[in-house]
Amino acid sequence: MALYGVGLNVAVEKIVLDLKLHIAKSGGASLKNLQKIFEKSDSNGNHLLSLKEFEKALAAFGFFPKIVDLQALLKYYDRNGDGNIDFEEFVAAIREPLNERRRKLVDKAWRKLDPDNSGWTNVRILYENFNGSKDKQVIEKKKTSDEVFSDLLSNFDKVNKADPNSKITYEEFVSYYTDLGVAIPSDNYFSELLQNTWTIEEDKESTISVHEIKDIIKTLRFKLIQRAHAGKDETLLRKLFQDFDLNKSGYLTLDELQAMMIRLECPVHINYLAAVFSYLDKNKSGYIEFEEFCNFIINDPFP
Numbered sequence: 250m251a252l253y254g255v256g257l258n259v260a261v262e263k264i265v266l267d268l269k270l271h272i273a274k275s276g277g278a279s280l281k282n283l284q285k286i287f288e289k290s291d292s293n294g295n296h297l298l299s300l301k302e303f304e305k306a307l308a309a310f311g312f313f314p315k316i317v318d319l320q321a322l323l324k325y326y327d328r329n330g331d332g333n334i335d336f337e338e339f340v341a342a343i344r345e346p347l348n349e350r351r352r353k354l355v356d357k358a359w360r361k362l363d364p365d366n367s368g369w370t371n372v373r374i375l376y377e378n379f380n381g382s383k384d385k386q387v388i389e390k391k392k393t394s395d396e397v398f399s400d401l402l403s404n405f406d407k408v409n410k411a412d413p414n415s416k417i418t419y420e421e422f423v424s425y426y427t428d429l430g431v432a433i434p435s436d437n438y439f440s441e442l443l444q445n446t447w448t449i450e451e452d453k454e455s456t457i458s459v460h461e462i463k464d465i466i467k468t469l470r471f472k473l474i475q476r477a478h479a480g481k482d483e484t485l486l487r488k489l490f491q492d493f494d495l496n497k498s499g500y501l502t503l504d505e506l507q508a509m510m511i512r513l514e515c516p517v518h519i520n521y522l523a524a525v526f527s528y529l530d531k532n533k534s535g536y537i538e539f540e541e542f543c544n545f546i547i548n549d550p551f552p
Contacts, residue, residue, distance in 0.1 A: 260321045264314060265342050271312050272343075272432045280344055280428045281404060283310050287336040297333035306336075347427055349459075350436050355426045358447040359419055370422075372402065373413035383445040404428075457524040463551050465517055465525050472513040473546055483543070490542050501537040 272280060283306075290298055290306045298306060300323050307314065314322075326334045347355060362370040362378055379401070381387050381394030392400075402410050404425050409415040426443075433439045440451050477489050493509045494501060501509070503526050510516050517525070529537050529545055 257321060257325060260318070261325045261342075264318050264322060267314070268312055268343060269431055269434070273434055275311060280340065280431045283343075284340055286310055287340070291336070296335055296337040297331075298336050299333055303334045303336065343431060344427060345431075347423070347430060348436070351426070351430060351439055352423075354440055354443040354449075354451055355423055357449050357452070358443055359422055361447060361449060362422070363419065369416045369418045371413065371417065372408060372410065372415045375402075375417065376413070378447055380446060380448050452523075457521055461521065462524050462528055465515075465521060466528060467551055468515050469510065469513065469525070470546060470549065472515055476513065477546070486543050486546060487539065490539050498536075499539070500534075501542065506537065 272283075286306045286309050287298065290302050300319060303322070304314075304319055322339065323332070323334055326336075326338050328335045328338070346352075359370075360366075362374055376398060379394075379398050381397040384392075384394070384397045386392040387394050387397055399410060402408050405417050405421055407415075407421070408417060430439060433442070443449065444451060473489065477485050490501075491497070493505055493512075495505050495508060496502075503523065506526050506529075507516075507522055510522065526537070527533075528550075529541055531541050531544075532538075
């Protein structure tokens with residue numbers, strides 16, 4: 250996507266943000282609906298709309314930008330200068346990928362729906378695991394849980410609601426929650442929704458920001474280098490590692506990492522500790538090996 254100057258770029262970002270807020274505040278508006286409106290307005294299927302067609306499509310979606318904003322969008326998304334807007338690029342700008350915390354939640358829900366890692370699930374399995382009891386419309390008695398489940402299935406174009414064996418792929422599941430995420434600015438609300446819908450629990454360390462982990466790891470690394478007297482010789486590092494390997498197993502457990510933090514006078518809450526442990530355990534073996542420990546001290550992960 251070409252940029253046409255900082256001023257235009259900022260203006261377009263504001264319009265995109267305004268549209269996201271419109272989607273978030275409007276119960277009936279969704280990115281999927283907007284995509285369908287654009288596609289319906291695209292008579293020749295080339296993913297391009299004239300300024301008037303684009304304005305009319307946005308109006309059908311209940312979004313009414315100023316003419317100057319529409320002109321900014323035209324300039325930004327007119328890929329070949331023919332006076333048309335590439336609406337696929339526009340939708341892509343709104344449809345940001347799931348951030349790490351949200352993706353972990355979606356993946357955790359999917360593992361419950363696809364325990365054998367086949368890459369697909371079906372309507373029956375979704376129904377067996379779906380919990381609509383905490384849905385706002387169910388609580389307010391506007392819809393039944395089955396009706397909310399039917400609404401959910403409507404978001405998967407290839408699904409036959411009447412067939413319990415009709416398949417949903419992992420990619421379709423992620424795509425659904427990516428679109429839904431546009432209407433949910435809060436990560437905490439997104440987390441609550443996933444946990445309630447699929448009866449899962451978010452891993453506590455997932456709620457910790459990268460910035461927080463980074464600060465803890467920087468402090469830990471500094472304390473370890475101090476204790477090793479700034480030495481990076483393998484013999485010194487192995488002795489340091491053994492000092493913290495309390496049960497002499499040859500690797501460090503979460504409890505031993507916690508004991509290390511206390512001895513180094515930088516204790517942290519267990520939730521943060523789990524996030525730090527996960528970062529250090531590069532091969533996800535469930536413990537910290539000497540090679541991982543060495544690499545952590547020798548190579549600064551956040552220079």
